[in-house]
Amino acid sequence: METIIKDMAERLTGVPGVVGVMLGGSRARAEHRPGSDWDLGVYYRGDLDLDALRASAGPGVDVAAPGDWGPWVNGGAWLRVEGTAVDWILRDLDRVGQVWEQCREGRYEVGVQAGHPLGFWSPCYAGEVALGRVLADPTGELTDLRRQTADYPEPLREALTAGAWEAEFLVEGAAKGAARADALYVSLCLSRAVGVLVQALFAADRRWCLNEKGALAVAETLPGAPAGFGRRVRDLLGAPGATAEELTATVAEARALVARTRAGL
Numbered sequence: 001m002e003t004i005i006k007d008m009a010e011r012l013t014g015v016p017g018v019v020g021v022m023l024g025g026s027r028a029r030a031e032h033r034p035g036s037d038w039d040l041g042v043y044y045r046g047d048l049d050l051d052a053l054r055a056s057a058g059p060g061v062d063v064a065a066p067g068d069w070g071p072w073v074n075g076g077a078w079l080r081v082e083g084t085a086v087d088w089i090l091r092d093l094d095r096v097g098q099v100w101e102q103c104r105e106g107r108y109e110v111g112v113q114a115g116h117p118l119g120f121w122s123p124c125y126a127g128e129v130a131l132g133r134v135l136a137d138p139t140g141e142l143t144d145l146r147r148q149t150a151d152y153p154e155p156l157r158e159a160l161t162a163g164a165w166e167a168e169f170l171v172e173g174a175a176k177g178a179a180r181a182d183a184l185y186v187s188l189c190l191s192r193a194v195g196v197l198v199q200a201l202f203a204a205d206r207r208w209c210l211n212e213k214g215a216l217a218v219a220e221t222l223p224g225a226p227a228g229f230g231r232r233v234r235d236l237l238g239a240p241g242a243t244a245e246e247l248t249a250t251v252a253e254a255r256a257l258v259a260r261t262r263a264g265l
Helices: 002-012 050-057 093-104 123-131 141-149 154-162 165-179 183-204 215-219 229-238 244-263
Strands: 018-024 038-044 076-081 084-092 133-136
Touching: 002 018, 002 038, 002 050, 002 084, 002 133, 018 123, 018 141, 038 093, 050 076, 084 093, 093 123, 093 141, 093 154, 123 141, 133 141, 154 183, 165 183, 165 244, 183 215, 183 229, 183 244, 215 229, 229 244
Parallel strands: 038 084
Antiparallel strands: 018 038, 018 133, 076 084
16 A cells, blocks of 8 residues: 555646645554555645646545635545545645744644634644655655754744643633533533643644644643643543533633643643
């Protein structure tokens, strides 16, 4: 399968507009299972020849144009190759470069994106390059960008750890919802508060956080995480309660966890 994927990447660079291809996801990080997907980041610039891209994908494959999947995930295609899932994820290389410059300046944004319940955190673009494996790169641009992103920017680390203040703000909002027995509002506040803390813990350890999947399992092992962080989060989010009394007790636990986590950053 490795050879097939490599050949596919080489062919994709022949599509007008495609600059290079990277292997991403768990396979790039050698954390994959036997049945894991093959995630290919297809980096393009300018006008992408969608007809040529669709021809490369083969008959019966729906190729989503830039923007079809939302403002951040962009577009791509889902293929089956010899019974294995292969995902093409489009990435605008100029936009990735702009986000990288923002990261170096300590700036980031969180956008609404389908499939990302905690939002799409822009540093993911740089992290994908840093943790990916270059498969085809005729111009050398991806290789150069991967070299740059290997060093986590200190301004971004400072910005994301400082951004943990939002977790405290969210917990205080959750307290008001708990008094009204508003289980949905409380759950949403606490989930986002945890997500903010996880981003801060990753940043404190100068580690790229790509998305919500599996992030808690990693965050609880990081040096800045307080003892029992993962267990306490699972308890909070697994059974926040239904009555005002139960929700209020959960929020009190969350408040203490936020304080302990922020103190260690």
